[in-house]
Amino acid sequence: MLVWIGMAVGLLLLFLVGQIVYLSVVLSWEDQRTRGLAYYGLDPAGRERFKRQLRLHARVLYPVLRLIGRTSKFTFEKASFRHRGIAGPRGTCGEDSFAKADAYEAKPEDIFVVTQMKCGTTWMQNVVYEVLERGAGDIVESGHTLYATSPWLEARKSVPIEDAPLVGSERPSRIIKTHLPARLCPWSEAAKYVYVARHPVSCFASCVDFVATNIGTLAPPLPVVEAWFRSPDLMWWGTWPDHVKAWWRRSRESDNVLFVHFEEMKTDLARVVRRVAEFTGVASLSDDEVSRIVEKCSFAWMQRHSDAFEMNPPHLLQTDARLFVRGTADRHRDVPDAVRTRIAAWVANEMRDSDYPLAQKYPDVAAAVEAAG
Numbered sequence: 001m002l003v004w005i006g007m008a009v010g011l012l013l014l015f016l017v018g019q020i021v022y023l024s025v026v027l028s029w030e031d032q033r034t035r036g037l038a039y040y041g042l043d044p045a046g047r048e049r050f051k052r053q054l055r056l057h058a059r060v061l062y063p064v065l066r067l068i069g070r071t072s073k074f075t076f077e078k079a080s081f082r083h084r085g086i087a088g089p090r091g092t093c094g095e096d097s098f099a100k101a102d103a104y105e106a107k108p109e110d111i112f113v114v115t116q117m118k119c120g121t122t123w124m125q126n127v128v129y130e131v132l133e134r135g136a137g138d139i140v141e142s143g144h145t146l147y148a149t150s151p152w153l154e155a156r157k158s159v160p161i162e163d164a165p166l167v168g169s170e171r172p173s174r175i176i177k178t179h180l181p182a183r184l185c186p187w188s189e190a191a192k193y194v195y196v197a198r199h200p201v202s203c204f205a206s207c208v209d210f211v212a213t214n215i216g217t218l219a220p221p222l223p224v225v226e227a228w229f230r231s232p233d234l235m236w237w238g239t240w241p242d243h244v245k246a247w248w249r250r251s252r253e254s255d256n257v258l259f260v261h262f263e264e265m266k267t268d269l270a271r272v273v274r275r276v277a278e279f280t281g282v283a284s285l286s287d288d289e290v291s292r293i294v295e296k297c298s299f300a301w302m303q304r305h306s307d308a309f310e311m312n313p314p315h316l317l318q319t320d321a322r323l324f325v326r327g328t329a330d331r332h333r334d335v336p337d338a339v340r341t342r343i344a345a346w347v348a349n350e351m352r353d354s355d356y357p358l359a360q361k362y363p364d365v366a367a368a369v370e371a372a373g
Contacts, residue, residue: 019064026057034157034313040148051314058316069217076228089236093155101154106188111173116243118206119198120262121177122311125150127297128175131277132168135292140305150175157313171281179237182246195247198262199362200240200347201340204229216317230346241350248356269294344368
């Protein structure tokens with residue numbers, strides 16, 4: 001009997017060792033196949049083929065992935081690194097990619113689309129792209145992807161900035177995504193910067209969804225995500241108040257920064273499109289051109305063609321990323337009342353030393369200090 005038990009244990013251990021070795025090989029393969037244009041440069045059939053391969057590996061690796069999910073505890077400390085006092089997410093970025101971004105010299109043809117994470121970055125990238133193309137952009141029609149056109153400055157998995165094409169004929173421009181805070185973002189008076197701010201609790205709600213989507217069963221409980229969101233040491237790219245305050249100040253001091261709010265884009269995208277066109281130096285758009293841009297930058301269009309706007313390449317724990325969860329301006333209403341009040345009160349207190357018009361843009365946040373007692 002003991003012999004049979006020993007053989008069973010031995011086979012189990014052998015199986016687990018095999019799974020772990022297989023997992024390490026797949027992770028290395030996945031990383032190489034999703035860097036730069038290795039994934040985003042594929043045609044739609046090639047991207048779908050890679051996803052199918054990844055799903056197959058995930059099914060075969062289910063036992064060890066399940067075991068890791070049950071025995072390992074995800075922490076933001078382990079999932080983060082720091083560069084010059086700013087935290088970043090391991091995997092998507094790294095110390096080397098942050099350092100490379102930090103060293104980049106902004107050029108006159110660069111248009112930076114800047115946000116704190118989950119505040120409408122991809123949406124604004126598409127707006128800028130379509131404005132420069134006067135509504136005739138063909139990313140969807142050609143089967144290309146936004147991230148094969150627009151580099152993510154501090155990340156490892158989009159088109160390398162040195163390979164990024166210039167967009168548009170009137171003002172050939174490189175559209176650069178970044179979440180970097182103002183003090184780390186490469187600066188030039190000759191470049192242009194479009195900053196998008198979003199209701200801080202809506203930003204938090206989208207961060208919760210992002211974490212859950214990307215790490216599945218490893219996702220920490222809501223209080224842990226809240227603590228991370230409010231932490232100046234752990235929150236990726238810095239906290240919402242610090243991020244917004246610094247870029248608001250930059251926009252007040254320099255006319256090459258356009259400050260936009262996510263909620264403005266939801267209520268009057270046509271007006272935002274015209275502002276972006278004027279800011280970027282594109283000749284006045286016709287009503288028909290604005291209508292085409294608004295259609296191609298609508299929630300329905302981008303969701304329908306979400307494959308072209310994937311923000312992150314697929315990985316073992318997430319093979320079908322959703323572009324938006326709901327795409328609404330009031331995601332903050334999905335957050336439990338107590339959490340919403342705490343985050344809003346914290347933001348209001350942190351913003352007291354800024355002239356950012358918090359009471360005008362987000363009156364519920366400005367009023368939360370009294371509600372929190």
